[in-house]
Amino acid sequence: MNVPPIFEKLESAGVLAVVILDDAATAVPLAKALLAGGVNAMELTLRTDAALDALSAIRREVPDMLVGAGTILKPEQVSQVFDRGALFGVSPGLNVRVVETALESGLPFAPGIATPSDIEAAIELGCRHLKFFPAETLGGLSYLRAMSPPYNHLGIKYIPLGGVGAGNLAQYIVDPLIACVGGSWLTPADKIAAKDWKAIEELASQARTTIDTARSK
Numbered sequence: 001m002n003v004p005p006i007f008e009k010l011e012s013a014g015v016l017a018v019v020i021l022d023d024a025a026t027a028v029p030l031a032k033a034l035l036a037g038g039v040n041a042m043e044l045t046l047r048t049d050a051a052l053d054a055l056s057a058i059r060r061e062v063p064d065m066l067v068g069a070g071t072i073l074k075p076e077q078v079s080q081v082f083d084r085g086a087l088f089g090v091s092p093g094l095n096v097r098v099v100e101t102a103l104e105s106g107l108p109f110a111p112g113i114a115t116p117s118d119i120e121a122a123i124e125l126g127c128r129h130l131k132f133f134p135a136e137t138l139g140g141l142s143y144l145r146a147m148s149p150p151y152n153h154l155g156i157k158y159i160p161l162g163g164v165g166a167g168n169l170a171q172y173i174v175d176p177l178i179a180c181v182g183g184s185w186l187t188p189a190d191k192i193a194a195k196d197w198k199a200i201e202e203l204a205s206q207a208r209t210t211i212d213t214a215r216s217k
């Protein structure tokens with residue numbers, strides 16, 4: 001299976017800002033702040049009603065942002081996000097019907113995995129990029145390094161989310177198992193509520209510097 005180009009772009013990006021938005025009107029300034037700080041990938045979680053409108057607005061007004069949808073829990077949500085222009089989809093766990101629907105629709109998809117059985121189910125479905133969730137609580141890189149060897153020859157790459165932040169970003173990003181990391185630390189709810197776009201740009205800029213420095217060593 002060929003790797004969808006979007007996953008190669010996410011690997012270059014290195015970090016995916018996970019966003020929970022209550023107000024779709026904040027989507028565009030938020031995406032612009034992330035981009036200004038050097039973060040060009042984000043996941044809008046379908047936990048709020050605003051997510052779909054936010055997705056359309058970012059696709060329309062911030063074309064350089066690689067925006068996908070997260071928390072895709074039902075097959076019918078695949079066409080909803082696809083129609084709004086999502087470039088990729090992710091889910092916290094592995095729901096076979098969701099993954100099949102996504103791949104049939106042409107939506108590049110990274111299902112959540114937490115065990116070897118999950119990894120094998122994802123491989124069987126044709127996925128090569130897998131969301132490792134909740135990464136830190138499961139044991140972080142040491143757990144992933146113990147679990148992954150039987151699958152490395154298949155070129156499986158992982159996107160850790162859950163407990164990843166400024167403090168452990170550098171450690172994850174240089175491991176060859178990792179495609180990119182994701183997390184909500186770049187978009188704190190209080191900063192979004194206050195429309196403090198400068199603060200979000202600064203968090204993005206710090207993450208960009210951490211990634212670029214770690215990768216250049």
Ligand SMILES: O=C(O)C(=O)C[C@H](O)[C@H](O)COP(=O)(O)O
Nearest residue numbers: 070071091092161162163183184
């Ligand atoms: O609901 C989803 O689809 C998700 O993507 C879950 C998020 O990945 C985590 O909630 C991020 O975890 P934190 O960065 O620790 O806040």
